[in-house]
Amino acid sequence: MEPLLRVEDLRLYFRTTKGIVQAVDGVSFELAPRTAMVVVGESGCGKSSLAKAILRLLPRNTHTYSGKIFLDGTDVMALNDEQFRREVRWKRISYVAQAAMNALNPVIKVGTQVAEPLFIHNNLTKSEAVNRVVEAFQLVGVPVDFVDRYPFELSGGMRQRVVIAMALITSPQLVILDEPTSALDVLTQANIMNSLKRIREELELTYILITHDISTSSELALDAMVMYAGQIVELGKAGHFFLEPLHPYSQKLMASVPTLREDKDLEFIPGQPPSLINPPTGCRFAPRCPKRFTTCEKEPPMVEYKDGRKIKCHLYV
Amino acid sequence: MRGLLAALKEITRYPSAMVGLFILAFILALAAYAVITIPYGEAIRLWRGGEATWRYNPRTAAPAWIDYLTPKKLLRTVILGPEDAQKEVKVLSERTRRLIFTYTLDYEADVFPSELAVVFKSQYEKKPPRVEVIWRTPDGREFSFGRQIPSGKVHWYTVSQDRDLIASLRGAPEEVLFQDPNAPEKTLKGIHTITIKAYVFEPEADLEAEVVVYGTVYGIAGTDHLRRDIWVALLWGAPIALAFGLGASFGITISSIVFAAIGAWFGGWVDAVVQRLTEIRMVIPTLPILIMVGLFYSKSIWVILAVLIGLNLIESTVKQYRAVFLQEKRTPYIEAARSYGARHLRIIFRYLIPRVIPWVIPSFVLAVPAYVFLEASLSVLGLGDPVLPTWGKLLSDAFSHGALYHGYYYWVLEPAFLLMLTGFGFTLIGYTLDKVFNPKLREI
Numbered sequence: 168m169e170p171l172l173r174v175e176d177l178r179l180y181f182r183t184t185k186g187i188v189q190a191v192d193g194v195s196f197e198l199a200p201r202t203a204m205v206v207v208g209e210s211g212c213g214k215s216s217l218a219k220a221i222l223r224l225l226p227r228n229t230h231t232y233s234g235k236i237f238l239d240g241t242d243v244m245a246l247n248d249e250q251f252r253r254e255v256r257w258k259r260i261s262y263v264a265q266a267a268m269n270a271l272n273p274v275i276k277v278g279t280q281v282a283e284p285l286f287i288h289n290n291l292t293k294s295e296a297v298n299r300v301v302e303a304f305q306l307v308g309v310p311v312d313f314v315d316r317y318p319f320e321l322s323g324g325m326r327q328r329v330v331i332a333m334a335l336i337t338s339p340q341l342v343i344l345d346e347p348t349s350a351l352d353v354l355t356q357a358n359i360m361n362s363l364k365r366i367r368e369e370l371e372l373t374y375i376l377i378t379h380d381i382s383t384s385s386e387l388a389l390d391a392m393v394m395y396a397g398q399i400v401e402l403g404k405a406g407h408f409f410l411e412p413l414h415p416y417s418q419k420l421m422a423s424v425p426t427l428r429e430d431k432d433l434e435f436i437p438g439q440p441p442s443l444i445n446p447p448t449g450c451r452f453a454p455r456c457p458k459r460f461t462t463c464e465k466e467p468p469m470v471e472y473k474d475g476r477k478i479k480c481h482l483y484v
Numbered sequence: 485m486r487g488l489l490a491a492l493k494e495i496t497r498y499p500s501a502m503v504g505l506f507i508l509a510f511i512l513a514l515a516a517y518a519v520i521t522i523p524y525g526e527a528i529r530l531w532r533g534g535e536a537t538w539r540y541n542p543r544t545a546a547p548a549w550i551d552y553l554t555p556k557k558l559l560r561t562v563i564l565g566p567e568d569a570q571k572e573v574k575v576l577s578e579r580t581r582r583l584i585f586t587y588t589l590d591y592e593a594d595v596f597p598s599e600l601a602v603v604f605k606s607q608y609e610k611k612p613p614r615v616e617v618i619w620r621t622p623d624g625r626e627f628s629f630g631r632q633i634p635s636g637k638v639h640w641y642t643v644s645q646d647r648d649l650i651a652s653l654r655g656a657p658e659e660v661l662f663q664d665p666n667a668p669e670k671t672l673k674g675i676h677t678i679t680i681k682a683y684v685f686e687p688e689a690d691l692e693a694e695v696v697v698y699g700t701v702y703g704i705a706g707t708d709h710l711r712r713d714i715w716v717a718l719l720w721g722a723p724i725a726l727a728f729g730l731g732a733s734f735g736i737t738i739s740s741i742v743f744a745a746i747g748a749w750f751g752g753w754v755d756a757v758v759q760r761l762t763e764i765r766m767v768i769p770t771l772p773i774l775i776m777v778g779l780f781y782s783k784s785i786w787v788i789l790a791v792l793i794g795l796n797l798i799e800s801t802v803k804q805y806r807a808v809f810l811q812e813k814r815t816p817y818i819e820a821a822r823s824y825g826a827r828h829l830r831i832i833f834r835y836l837i838p839r840v841i842p843w844v845i846p847s848f849v850l851a852v853p854a855y856v857f858l859e860a861s862l863s864v865l866g867l868g869d870p871v872l873p874t875w876g877k878l879l880s881d882a883f884s885h886g887a888l889y890h891g892y893y894y895w896v897l898e899p900a901f902l903l904m905l906t907g908f909g910f911t912l913i914g915y916t917l918d919k920v921f922n923p924k925l926r927e928i
Contacts, residue, residue, distance in 0.1 A: 224823055227751055256825035270820035274838050284824040333824070 622674025
């Protein structure tokens with residue numbers, strides 16, 4: 168099947184006073200239509216930067232932005248900024264930002280806020296837009312009479328749903344969700360995850376779900392990507408990954424997920440992810456890896472495992 | 485919008501703001517009254533119409549209400565017209581007739597009139613009439629003067645400036661005719677009889693006369709050195725001051741916000757340019773430039789207003805607004821707006837600028853008096869609008885004609901009071917708005 172999204176050697180570097188931060192460093196992957204990929208990794212691994220690179224939401228201090236992004240076969244990197252804004256943002260890819268609870272303008276009513284992308288992209292009249300907003304609210308489970316409320320009058324969960332409604336309003340093909348359930352209580356998280364799952368099936372959407380909450384995301388994920396220090400270290404079917412993570416980093420990550428009613432010590436990975444200004448040569452995880460050996464000083468290749476997974480580790484060569 | 489209305493409602497809880505609103509309402513009412521009762525063209529005519537417009541007004545007369553504050557009885561201008569006269573006609577020959585007009589003037593004031601004049605309005609083909617004035621004081625003294633041939637349709641005989649009469653009376657006519665011979669500093673009260681004898685020499689010829697006894701008080705606000713009614717200038721000063729103050733404040737505030745937002749949003753060289761321009765603006769003094777414009781280009785108040793706004797397009801407040809915008813720019817909802825494809829202009833005008841409105845409204849209101857005073861300062865410096873009556877222009881005239889030295893206090897105090905009242909009103913409202921919008925300043 169033709170992939171919906173194909174990313175090739177995507178790089179996004181930032182310039183800082185201390186040096187060049189290689190936030191996304193040569194990421195390549197494909198995403199089939201109507202799938203859901205979960206992107207996991209520690210904080211500062213480049214997950215959010217990857218999302219921003221796909222949406223071309225570049226900060227002022229961008230140093231390098233290169234690679235290829237094909238959306239349904241079109242090379243979106245070839246579009247200029249204005250074309251990209253008009254053709255891609257929200258038309259085809261929408262985005263639920265990190266800390267989405269604050270992603271609502273405090274001085275605009277949520278109904279109007281949700282309709283903003285429609286005014287920008289679809290040139291709808293106010294009444295048409297209102298109908299679409301009502302539909303979107305019903306879809307995500309926000310009471311319809313909330314359209315006239317201001318964000319501060321809504322609970323965190325409701326605000327989150329409103330933000331998701333805003334992401335769905337223009338019927339995009341791909342929705343990038345950057346930690347959509349962080350800072351919510353467990354019940355609300357589960358609720359929203361279920362809604363997201365139902366919406367994806369109803370509207371035949373494709374998701375990229377960025378999270379560090381592995382257990383909640385397992386509910387939704389069909390594919391899984393593990394990022395470490397700006398690179399993909401493991402990429403494959405979610406089922407394989409959750410049952411048997413292969414990369415030592417993935418294994419450590421999975422072992423740190425708490426399980427109920429099972430008396431096990433939570434593992435953690437000693438040390439911190441490396442600075443992305445001067446990443447270690449060779450395998451970037453090597454300094455913290457329990458299984459490292461001498462070859463790890465060389466850059467590991469992307470190896471295809473027998474179940475189709477790709478792993479960036481010398482162990483599987 | 486709802487928040488804005490709530491805030492406006494909240495200021496009614498502050499007594500100071502209520503006083504301010506009351507003052508503002510008064511000034512607005514004054515302005516509305518001025519514009520409705522004296523249209524723009526009429527105001528200019530009343531202020532610039534030439535001597536004929538205000539010839540019957542006394543010169544530098546105090547407001548009439550001063551009469552109630554002083555123990556002395558002051559004099560309002562008395563105009564004795566044809567309808568007040570007893571007219572006698574005697575035909576002397578086929579062509580010549582004698583007209584005698586008798587006027588009576590009941591004089592009760594404790595002060596002398598400021599001037600005397602007789603206006604002759606004659607109709608003739610070729611030969612003008614001849615006239616004579618006979619003035620009989622209450623104590624029976626009789627003075628005859630003004631033997632002359634009035635030329636033209638309207639002829640003004642300014643008695644007070646008749647050199648021969650001054651010489652023969654050995655004093656100013658308006659004093660000698662009205663003083664008590666036994667106590668020259670006092671007026672003689674009673675009935676004066678003024679008789680005007682006229683001879684006309686054509687069958688169709690006719691003559692009417694008016695006796696004008698100029699008072700020492702006039703109208704609500706008095707008159708200036710040109711006999712103009714200051715009330716006109718006081719009234720019209722209000723809409724002009726409001727238009728100038730509000731216009732300048734509004735234009736400058738809006739443009740500064742827009743520039744600050746554009747600079748902060750685009751950053752980089754755009755921001756640098758806006759910042760440098762702001763700094764350049766901050767070291768360029770406004771007043772000298774306005775003075776130069778007034779001297780060399782135009783003194784029109786609207787040109788000055790445009791230059792003022794133009795000079796201050798990027799005002800020092802850009803720095804404050806920019807600081808707020810830089811913070812707002814990094815908030816998640818702006819990031820979200822970018823991600824859903826909002827255009828730069830939409831972000832600047834719909835998302836960023838509404839966020840500074842709580843800071844803007846008080847500073848906008850507080851800036852108004854500064855510009856009202858600026859207009860007054862320019863006028864006092866002689867660069868006021870030459871056509872329009874303004875408060876500053878009044879002060880300027882009063883200053884250049886030594887109003888305080890001569891004791892015409894009303895001339896200075898009236899416009900000064902209105903200027904201060906306007907400043908006071910806006911300041912009271914501005915500080916209260918500041919309290920409402922900046923909760924840190926709120927009283928506990």
